[in-house]
Structures are given as structure tokens and as C-alpha cells.
Amino acid sequence: MKLRKIGILSRDQAQTRAVQEAQALFGQRQIGVCLLGGQGEAPGDLDMVMAMGGDGTVLKALELFPRCPVLAINLGTVGFLTAGDRKDLAQIITFLLEGRFLISERLVLQCRYPGGEVRAINEVIVRTSNRLIFTDVFVNDTMIRTYRGDGVVVGTPTGSTAFLLSAGAPIVMPDVRCMILNGINEYTFTSRSLILTPESRIRLRISPQTREPYVYMTVDGRQMGPLSPGQELHICQSDMTARLIYLHPNYFFHNLSSKLSW
Numbered sequence: 001m002k003l004r005k006i007g008i009l010s011r012d013q014a015q016t017r018a019v020q021e022a023q024a025l026f027g028q029r030q031i032g033v034c035l036l037g038g039q040g041e042a043p044g045d046l047d048m049v050m051a052m053g054g055d056g057t058v059l060k061a062l063e064l065f066p067r068c069p070v071l072a073i074n075l076g077t078v079g080f081l082t083a084g085d086r087k088d089l090a091q092i093i094t095f096l097l098e099g100r101f102l103i104s105e106r107l108v109l110q111c112r113y114p115g116g117e118v119r120a121i122n123e124v125i126v127r128t129s130n131r132l133i134f135t136d137v138f139v140n141d142t143m144i145r146t147y148r149g150d151g152v153v154v155g156t157p158t159g160s161t162a163f164l165l166s167a168g169a170p171i172v173m174p175d176v177r178c179m180i181l182n183g184i185n186e187y188t189f190t191s192r193s194l195i196l197t198p199e200s201r202i203r204l205r206i207s208p209q210t211r212e213p214y215v216y217m218t219v220d221g222r223q224m225g226p227l228s229p230g231q232e233l234h235i236c237q238s239d240m241t242a243r244l245i246y247l248h249p250n251y252f253f254h255n256l257s258s259k260l261s262w
Contacts, residue, residue, distance in 0.1 A: 001103075003096060005032035007046045007068070009061045011053030015075055018052055018086050022073075025093050036065070048096075048245065055081045055162070059220050062121050062242045069103050071096070071245040080161050080259045083246045095247050103243050104251075106158045107177055107198055110238035113217060115225050121242045122159030124235055125218045126204055126227065127151025127184055133215055134207035137181065139200055146207060149186035151215075154179060154202055154235050158242065161260065169193040173252060179237070202235040 006026065010019050023033045034043055049068045051061035054076020061070045073089065074082035084092045095101055109120040126135060127150050135147045155164045157172035160180060165171065169182040170193060181194040181202065196202070206215050206229045214226040217233070227233075248254065256262040 001047060001069070001099075003031050003047050005034065005043070005045055005047055007034045007036040007043075007049045007065065009036040009049060009051050009053075009057065009064070011057045011075065015052050018073075018075055018089075021086075022050060022052065022089060022093075025090055029093070029097060052086075054079050056221065058082065058244075059121055062244075063119065063220070066119070066240050066242070069243040069245050071101075078259050080255050081158070081244065083244075083251065092247065096245075101245050101247050102249065103245055104174055106174055106242040106244060107156050107179075108238040108240055108242050109154065109156060109179070110236055111219065112234040113224065114227065114231050118219050118224060119238050119240065120159075120219045121156065122162045122220045123153050123155035123164060124233065125151055125153045125163065125184070126206065126215055126233065127218075128210070128212040128215055131212040132187060132210070133212060134209040136205040136207050138203035138205070139181075139196060141201070141203070144194075146209075147183045147186060148188065149183045149191075151184040152204060153182050153184060154204070155182070156180070161256075164193075165260075170195075171256070179235075198237045200236070204233040204235070206231055 026033050046068050049061050049065045049070045051057045051070050051072045058072040058081040072082035074085045111118050111124050133151050135152045137144050157174045157176050160172040167182050167184050177198040179196045183191050206227055208229045210229045217224045217227050
């Protein structure tokens with residue numbers, strides 16, 4: 001990948017000094033820089049997007065600029081998806097110019113719901129605030145079971161270190177192509193995660209047994225609007241992938257150790 005022009009997306013205006021530092025470092029190497037807004041507008045000739053913030057900023061960059069590889073610089077607290085910290089910015093840029101990096105291609109979910117369609121890099125969640133939700137789950141048009149609990153999450157290997165981690169699901173290496181189905185605080189002793197092939201078609205139906213009139217749907221932490229009993233979500237693998245830049249082959253286990261104290 002030849003770097004001629006990159007875009008920089010920062011978490012907020014508080015990151016101005018970090019952005020200016022990155023601009024100066026790229027400018028010294030005759031690489032053009034474009035500051036990106038949060039609405040997805042960007043020149044078509046970008047070679048890369050640099051996301052400066054935490055994991056939320058990384059997800060936003062992947063959502064807004066799906067055709068560009070994203071290099072994430074951690075300015076947040078955990079930053080599991082990030083490739084390095086601000087203090088190492090000069091070295092990171094040197095590694096990029098020397099070709100000492102890899103691009104991790106991540107599976108992305110496509111979700112169709114009553115309000116439209118949306119992509120998910122981490123997960124799709126349906127849940128209620130304080131009552132049991134009954135969710136009928138279909139895989140490839142076959143009903144497999146009804147989840148009773150606080151909700152259901154369908155996630156990716158990337159999302160296995162996000163919300164799924166707190167829900168007790170397994171950690172999955174990002175190179176694995178699969179989808180993860182997991183209940184949230186299920187009202188049963190037999191709760192188990194289910195690993196599905198990437199070709200699987202998942203349908204979640206909010207069962208009429210659900211007494212809560214509004215069920216919340218969130219995608220990568222963003223609330224997409226309420227669902228009502230009887231409504232459905234259709235989830236499958238997206239045609240697009242999420243492309244993240246890393247500098248070391250063992251970045252995943254390094255981040256497990258340094259970010260999650262594994």
C-alpha cells in the first residue's frame with residue numbers, strides 16, 4: 001500500500017493537539033492529510049484513514065469509510081482495536097512507510113430490521129430495560145429455540161472482545177469467519193453460546209410472550225430504535241469487510257494481555 005493521502009478522524013475537538021502532531025509527521029514525509037468529519041464525507045482518493053481515539057472512534061471510522069483500511073491510534077482508555085498509542089506515533093508512521101504492517105480483514109454483519117438496514121462490526125443486540133424478553137431464534141429458516149432473559153446478542157469475532165465478553169461468550173480470533181449467538185442473562189442453567197458458520201442466516205423474532213411493549217435494538221453501541229413484539233431482525237454476513245491495520249503479527253494476543261489483563 002503506497003501512502004499518498006490519508007484521512008484523520010478524531011474522537012472530538014479535545015484531540016486537536018494529537019491531530020496536529022500527526023499532520024506534522026505526515027507532512028514531513030510529503031503525505032497529504034485530510035481532516036474528516038463525522039458525516040462520512042471524504043475524498044475518493046484516500047489510501048488510509050487514521051482513527052484517533054478509543055474503540056468507539058475506530059468503529060465509527062470503519063462504519064463511515066468502509067472501503068479504506070483503518071489505522072487506530074489509542075487516545076482512550078482500553079482501545080482494544082487500536083494498533084498503538086499516541087506516544088509511539090512517529091515510530092508507527094515510520095513502520096507504515098517501510099511496509100512493516102499487516103491488514104486484518106474482519107467479518108461484518110448485515111442487519112435488516114423494520115427501520116431499514118445497517119452494518120455491524122461488533123454486534124447486534126436486542127434487549128429490554130427491566131423485564132424478560134422472549135426471543136425466537138431461527139437459523140436458516142429453522143427455529144432452534146426461544147431465549148428467555150435480558151436479551152440476545154449476535155456478534156462477530158471482532159465483537160467477541162466487546163459486549164460478548166461481558167456476556168460470557170468465548171473469545172474468538174479475528175481471522176476466524178463465524179458468527180456468535182449468545183443470550184444475555186438467560187433465565188436458565190443451560191445457557192450456552194452458539195458458534196455459526198459465516199453463511200448462516202439468522203432471524204430474531206420478538207415473541208408475543210414479551211410483555212415489555214418496547215424492545216431496544218443497538219448496533220455497535222448505537223441505539224437504532226425500539227422494536228415491538230412480533231417484529232423481526234434478519235442478520236447475515238455482509239458483502240463488505242472491516243479492514244484494520246496492525247504493525248505486529250501477534251497484535252491480538254498482545255492486546256489481550258495488555259488491554260484486558262489476560
